[in-house]
Amino acid sequence: MSKLQANISGIIKSSVIDGPGNRIVIFFQECNLNCMYCHNSHTIGLCNLCGTCVDTCPTNSLKIDSENKRIIHNKNSCTRCDECIKVCPENSSPFYKQMSVEDIISEILEVKDFISGITVSGGEVMLHAPFLSLLFQEIKSHSGLKHLSILIDSNGNIEQKKWDSLLPLIDGVMLDIKAYSAKTHKQITGYSNEKILKSIEYLNDKNKLKELRFVLTPNYNNDESELREIAKIMKSVSPNVGKTLIKMRNHGIRKEFSFLREASNEEMNFAKDIFGQADIDILVI
Numbered sequence: 001m002s003k004l005q006a007n008i009s010g011i012i013k014s015s016v017i018d019g020p021g022n023r024i025v026i027f028f029q030e031c032n033l034n035c036m037y038c039h040n041s042h043t044i045g046l047c048n049l050c051g052t053c054v055d056t057c058p059t060n061s062l063k064i065d066s067e068n069k070r071i072i073h074n075k076n077s078c079t080r081c082d083e084c085i086k087v088c089p090e091n092s093s094p095f096y097k098q099m100s101v102e103d104i105i106s107e108i109l110e111v112k113d114f115i116s117g118i119t120v121s122g123g124e125v126m127l128h129a130p131f132l133s134l135l136f137q138e139i140k141s142h143s144g145l146k147h148l149s150i151l152i153d154s155n156g157n158i159e160q161k162k163w164d165s166l167l168p169l170i171d172g173v174m175l176d177i178k179a180y181s182a183k184t185h186k187q188i189t190g191y192s193n194e195k196i197l198k199s200i201e202y203l204n205d206k207n208k209l210k211e212l213r214f215v216l217t218p219n220y221n222n223d224e225s226e227l228r229e230i231a232k233i234m235k236s237v238s239p240n241v242g243k244t245l246i247k248m249r250n251h252g253i254r255k256e257f258s259f260l261r262e263a264s265n266e267e268m269n270f271a272k273d274i275f276g277q278a279d280i281d282i283l284v285i
């Protein structure tokens with residue numbers, strides 16, 4: 001098997017909210033957006049061994065291993081207080097670890113009889129496209145795993161050609177649209193939505209778009225003209241693509257974005273009505 005490794009921030013062995021059925025979910029570290037409402041901001045950056053978390057840990061459970069350029073975490077003394085994550089200046093964490101394709105296959109084999117599929121998520125998982133290609137090829141050629149469905153949970157902010165090697169190996173992609181207006185998108189995520197809009201169109205054309213989600217963020221993407229543009233995009237993809245309107249929750253977001261507020265029932269209904277007027281069957285959560 002390949003020696004290629006990827007930074008993995010976590011693995012959930014059983015999830016019913018990351019695609020259909022019961023799925024193993026593999027979370028990759030690092031993201032190429034910086035959404036204000038990110039609930040997992042410690043998965044955005046990479047650790048640069050600055051040592052801030054080591055000095056902060058109240059139980060001395062962290063140590064820098066300079067030789068191997070990593071942080072050693074003593075799980076026995078750690079109280080999971082999350083102080084290390086809160087103080088990290090890189091939006092990173094001392095907990096993610098490097099794993100090979102072989103390591104991940106072993107994790108999947110442990111639960112293969114209890115799951116219906118595999119979801120890879122992030123961070124932004126498409127930053128690891130070459131690793132994913134090897135992982136998916138291994139899954140599809142393994143007699144005990146090839147029946148499992150494979151879904152990618154992505155922000156779509158990736159060049160079109162990166163999708164090509166993966167599409168024949170997967171069942172679909174679940175993707176978020178944060179805003180239609182380029183200006184609003186930059187306010188919410190820090191980056192342009194140009195590649196995301198192209199990814200939506202491309203994946204839909206290839207019949208690989210499984211779900212399109214929109215996170216309603218009051219004072220940013222909830223005015224009527226913005227909602228009507230989002231509705232046009234939702235309408236432009238196949239009726240078979242699941243559509244979801246998500247209420248932004250401000251629990252667990254970074255302190256500097258604590259000014260964000262959740263939508264009222266009235267605001268959610270206003271958005272829902274606009275999608276309804278465009279004849280879009282949308283799930284509201």
Ligand code: SF4
Binds near residue numbers: 049050054
């Ligand atoms: S996890 Fe963050 S705080 Fe800790 S050493 Fe790495 S960059 Fe520094």
Ligand code: SF4
Binds near residue numbers: 059060079080085
């Ligand atoms: S979560 Fe664990 S390692 Fe991190 S600061 Fe708390 S005790 Fe230390």
